[in-house]
Every structure is written in structure tokens, then in C-alpha cells.
Amino acid sequence: MCEAQISLRGVSFVFNPGTSRERAALRDISGEIYRGEFLAIIGPNGAGKSTLARHLNALLLPTRGEVLVEGLSTADPANWWEIRRRVGMVLQNPDEQLVAPVVEEDVAFGPENLGLAPAEIRRRVDWALEVTGLAELRLRPPHLLSGGQKQRAALAGVLAMKPSCLVLDEPTAMLDPAGKEEVLQAVLRLHREEGLTVVLITHHMEEAALADRIWVLHGGRLALAGNPQEIFARREALREMGLGLPGPAELAWRLRSRGWTLPEGIVSFEELVAGLKKVLS
Amino acid sequence: MILVEDLTYWYAPGTPLAVKALDGVSFSLAEGKFMVLAGGTGSGKTTLAQHLNGLLLPSSGRVQVGGRDTREEAFRRQLWRTVGLLWQYPERQFFEETVYREVAFALRNLGADEEYIRERVAWALRAVGLNPAEVLDLSPFALSGGMRRRVALASVLVYRPRVLVLDEPTAGLDPASREHILGLLKKLQEEEGHTVILITHRMEEAARLADWVVVLSRGRVCLQGTPREVFQNPAALKEAGLHLPFPCRLMHRLREEGLAAGTAVLTLEEAEAELERLRTRGRQH
Numbered sequence: 001m002c003e004a005q006i007s008l009r010g011v012s013f014v015f016n017p018g019t020s021r022e023r024a025a026l027r028d029i030s031g032e033i034y035r036g037e038f039l040a041i042i043g044p045n046g047a048g049k050s051t052l053a054r055h056l057n058a059l060l061l062p063t064r065g066e067v068l069v070e071g072l073s074t075a076d077p078a079n080w081w082e083i084r085r086r087v088g089m090v091l092q093n094p095d096e097q098l099v100a101p102v103v104e105e106d107v108a109f110g111p112e113n114l115g116l117a118p119a120e121i122r123r124r125v126d127w128a129l130e131v132t133g134l135a136e137l138r139l140r141p142p143h144l145l146s147g148g149q150k151q152r153a154a155l156a157g158v159l160a161m162k163p164s165c166l167v168l169d170e171p172t173a174m175l176d177p178a179g180k181e182e183v184l185q186a187v188l189r190l191h192r193e194e195g196l197t198v199v200l201i202t203h204h205m206e207e208a209a210l211a212d213r214i215w216v217l218h219g220g221r222l223a224l225a226g227n228p229q230e231i232f233a234r235r236e237a238l239r240e241m242g243l244g245l246p247g248p249a250e251l252a253w254r255l256r257s258r259g260w261t262l263p264e265g266i267v268s269f270e271e272l273v274a275g276l277k278k279v280l281s
Numbered sequence: 282m283i284l285v286e287d288l289t290y291w292y293a294p295g296t297p298l299a300v301k302a303l304d305g306v307s308f309s310l311a312e313g314k315f316m317v318l319a320g321g322t323g324s325g326k327t328t329l330a331q332h333l334n335g336l337l338l339p340s341s342g343r344v345q346v347g348g349r350d351t352r353e354e355a356f357r358r359q360l361w362r363t364v365g366l367l368w369q370y371p372e373r374q375f376f377e378e379t380v381y382r383e384v385a386f387a388l389r390n391l392g393a394d395e396e397y398i399r400e401r402v403a404w405a406l407r408a409v410g411l412n413p414a415e416v417l418d419l420s421p422f423a424l425s426g427g428m429r430r431r432v433a434l435a436s437v438l439v440y441r442p443r444v445l446v447l448d449e450p451t452a453g454l455d456p457a458s459r460e461h462i463l464g465l466l467k468k469l470q471e472e473e474g475h476t477v478i479l480i481t482h483r484m485e486e487a488a489r490l491a492d493w494v495v496v497l498s499r500g501r502v503c504l505q506g507t508p509r510e511v512f513q514n515p516a517a518l519k520e521a522g523l524h525l526p527f528p529c530r531l532m533h534r535l536r537e538e539g540l541a542a543g544t545a546v547l548t549l550e551e552a553e554a555e556l557e558r559l560r561t562r563g564r565q566h
Contacts, residue, residue: 021423044455046425092453147322173453176321176482178522203455242457247485247527247549254553260560269527273534280540280559 004032005165005197006056006087010065013051013220017063025051027220028065033165038191038198040208043217044242049201052217053169056199057087070164085114088163092170094142094150103145103153104129104138110161121160128156131194132186148179152186159190165197166190173203184210205232205246209267216241229265248272282312282444282476283333287342290328294340302328304500305342310493312443313474315467317487317508320497321522326480327369329497330446333478334364346444365442369449371433372421380406380424381417384436391440405435408469410461427458434462438469444476445469451481463490488512488526488547496521509545528552535559 013026025048033039033056043049054060055067058074069087072079091097100106107128111121129135132152142150151171158166168187172180184207191198200207208214214231216224218241224231232238232249245253252266252275262275290303303325310316320326331337332344335357344351346364351357368374377383384405388398403413409431416424421432434450445466451459467490469475481487487494487508494511496504498521504511511518512529525533528546532555535542542559546552 023423045427045458170453176522177524178321203453205456242455244456248531251528251531251549251552254549255556258553258557269531269534272531273538276531276535276556277538277540280535280556280563 003035005035005070006033007068008032008055008065009068011052011055011062011067012064013048013055013060014063025220026055026062029220029222030065031215031222031225033197033199035164036191036195036197037213038188038200038211039213039215040211041199041201041215041217042203042205042208042243043223047217047241048220049217050169051220053089053167053199053201056165056167057089058083059089085161086163087165087167088158088161090151090155090158090166090168090171092173094147094154094174097154097157098142098150101141102138103134103140103142103156106142106153107156107160110157114161124160124162125156128159131159131190132156133182146179147175148182151175151179151183155183155186163196165199167199167201169201170203171200172207180204205244205249209246209249216243228267232267233264282314282347283308283310283478284345285309285329285332285342286345288329288332288339288344289341290325290332290337291340292328302500303332303339306497306500306502307342308493308495308502308505310476310478312476313470314492315470315477315479315490316493316495317491318478318480318495318497319482319484319487319521319523321482323499324497324521325500326497327448328500330366330448330478330480333444333446334366335360336366361442362440363442364444364446365437365440367434367437367445367447367450369452371436372426372429375421375429375433378420379417380419380421380432383421383432384439386436387440401439402435405439406432408438409435409465411435427454427461430454430458430462434465443474444478446478446480448480449482450479451483451486466490482523484512484518484523484526488529496523498522508547512547513544 008029008031011026011029015023015025041049058080061074067074069083072083074083098106100109104125107125108121111124129138132155134152134156142153172183187198190196202208209228213227215222232245235245235253246267248269249267252262252272256262260279266272266275286307288303288306292300292302318326335351338352349356375383381402384402385398388401406413411431450462466477470477491508494508495502503521504514504517512525515525528549532542532544532546543555546555
């Protein structure tokens, strides 16, 4: 997991440059997103998370600096089509992403635009519906789907383009717990079984805790980067940025400061249960 | 303050598309109490909220606010001033050019005088934690997501409705903004006597804030009671597509692991105390 798939080099972005409404949204961000990794991006509202996400598939271009996707610079318009095919994007609100009257047509929309042979389109649509668990709902109109199903349909539409990287911008924010779980499980499966690179933007620390690595954005800067254990060990720094710890990590911290001997680096529910069992039994 | 009795509501009644969105819903809420209305997507939460300020009228059954039926025409026309409803993603409905005009909108419609409006707008912005001097003249669209949501809430608070109904007011917000809004709602209830109905599927919020919890599933009330009562029933919650709050889920799990953990735990503080009790007892053996 060491090959850089997307590289950011000194990326800054300014909205409305040269006007009275000028606002710096990203400030000198450098970093690599590795092939096959699951990277979570967290940060308070207004930190620049969505702006950064839109740089990963050339929807936005850096004011300064450079974004390379598998070696292709987003600055060159000739690369845009290929970059957007390789980096698929799922947004917060699936209603903004569903266009066709039935699910399978919606999923076919992207590959049809690629000009693929009908048999290949069929194969891709079947695969995308299968891996998102929507095979049985293929003929449903999108408006009759639940929130979780809609978001999975949007995901299937992106997958049918056969991207190598998925960027998800708060894909569960509008979903209920059951819908959140459905979408998260689908994403995790794609990461594990299909080897897709996943970049997940989220406000849910519990979701970020599932990632291989976390980037914390604050005020347009990359403030912290590390694995979940490292990031969630920085309780004070996170609090100052308006962020918190996942429930299990917070409780472990509180117990430790009451003198409990719990191992460092507890992030997940299961890790906490294991730690507590040791102390209590 | 709020009385809902055997409320049933059909969308598109008498057509092939008829859907029973609410089915025999009953609950009551005393003035000054904090209620959480929970349930998965499509459970009827938003439809119910729209009955509380008279936007929708029951197909059968009744809804009373402060003892008066929402079917009374004259009462219903005034009802929005008593029951302030904050929609889901309210900032998507912003249309004014400045924060001031956005927040002042309702009072202007009432024909209040400008000086009074200025005072109320400044109060409402301060209440949601914004500095009026800094934001009044900004475009609401220039603000971050968390600030926009606060402006939306201020535009409801500004006319001081005694009942606040909020449809997932913290969705899409970062933890600090979430805490701020929830803290404000609790304060309005405890210190100013507002009746608050919070729609959420975050059970941690219900556990911390609610006096009363109503859980909807497919248009019916599947559970209601104090948070402690409701969270004693994980199976029914799961059926409704909801999870136990983390502290409570942890205790249930420790019990399954053979530890004598009490499960009537709602908050992290209570979890700490219960774990401390278990540890002390362990030492004595």
C-alpha cells in the first residue's frame, strides 16, 4: 500500500479571487492517497473537506499547486474525462445524482456515455448492482427506494464507470441508522473485495475510525494525518478544532484518567469491550 | 400542551396511490417538556411534525395545541406563531440577501416596527451563538454549514414560538456545532420554558436530552416512554431501525459477556459511574 495514486502538491484554492468575496478554502495542502487504501477526511464545517474532494476529480482546479491522479495532472483539460472516469464521486444527497426512471437505467447511464458495447454495459451494470446489493431492485423507480437504497444506487452508477478510486462526500449524512449501515457496509466491501481506493468525507468519528488513515482538515489546512489510533490519541487538538472522539475512545480516555489500566489506542467498540473485560473479570 | 389522539393520515386518499403515513398515533406532552421523536426513514416523523403546526390536518383523530384543535380555522392561521417548525436542511430555503433580512422575515410579515425587529434579530443571533455585528450584513450563502443552520434556527427563535419542533436540526453538522445547537435547545427548554420536540435518529441525543421519547415505525408508535424505559427494549428499537445509545449498548454487551452490568445507563457519565461500581465490587471479592 505504498504506491501513490493521487498526489497533492502544495494545493491552495481561493473562491472568488480578486473580489470582495475572496475566501481561501484550501491552504498549501500536500499529501498522497495510496492505491487501495481507505482514507477518511474529517474536519469541522467550513474546513474545506468538500472543496478538497472536488479537487480529486478535477471538478475544481487548484489556484496554486498541483493535483496528480495516477500521474495525470488535473490542470490539463485533456485529462479531465479520464480523471473523472477513474475517480468516482458520490455526494451527500443521492437525489442529486439519480437521473433515470428505473434503477438499472440509471446505473447504465455512465457506461452508455462511455460508448461501450451493449454486452459490456450489461456486464458492468449487473456487476455494479450485485456488489451494492441492488440486483433485486433493478427495475424499481428511484423515488420508491429508501434513503439507503438510493445512495447505493448512486454508488452503483459511479461503480459502473469502473473507477479505481471512490470519493464519498458525507454519503450517510441524510440517512437513518439502518441506511447508514447499508451504505457503509457496501463501501467497505468494495474496498476489501474489489480493492478500490476509498476516500470518505464524514462528520461521524465512528465512520472515520474504520479507515486505514485519517486526514484532519482545519481552516483549509491539513492539520493532522495518521492512522485512527494516532489521530484519536490527540483528544485535545481535536476538541480545539470542534471535533471529538468516537464514543469508545472517549470513554476509554475518561476511564484511563480515573486510573484504569486500559491499553492505549482503543478506538472501536470491540477494542473497548476487550479492554474492559480484562479489568473487570 | 400537545395532545395527539388516534391520529391517522393518508396521503392521496381515495386514489390508487393512497399511502397511510400515520396510523393511530397517540401521545401527549406537557408544557415545558423535551420530547424526542425518533424513527427510521419513512416512519412518518416529518408527516407528524407537519400536523403539530397545522400544515397537515388529520384524516381521522385529532391534534390539540394548548387545548385547541388544529382543525379550527382561525386558530390554525395563528398556529405558526405558537409552534415554530424548523425543517430538515432549512438553509436550503434561504432566499434573502443578508442574514438580517433572513432572520427578520417572519417579524416583517407581522408588520412589527423596525427597531423592535432589530432588537429581536440581534437577540436571536446571540442566542444561537453568532455575533450580530459580524454576520448581520453578510449573505447567508457566504456562511459555513454550521453557521447557516444557526441562522435558520435564529429565524424561528426570533418570533419566540412557545413550542419548537425541529426536524433533524443537527444533520450534516460537525460535533461542535451539533453540541452547540443541542445545548441551546436544552437551555431554551429548561430556562425559558419552551416545549421542544426534537426529531432525530441519534439515540445518544434522545438519551441525554429527552423527558419523553416516542418511536415511530411505519406510521405507528412502536415504543414510547422515558429514555430509560425505551432503552430497556433493544429488540423493539432495532425493529424500528434504530440503535441503542453507545453507553447503553456497551452495558448490554458487558452483560452478555457475563459481567453484572446494569443496563439503565444513558450517558457517558452514567457509564463511567456504573463501570466504577463494577470495578470496586470486583476488588472486594
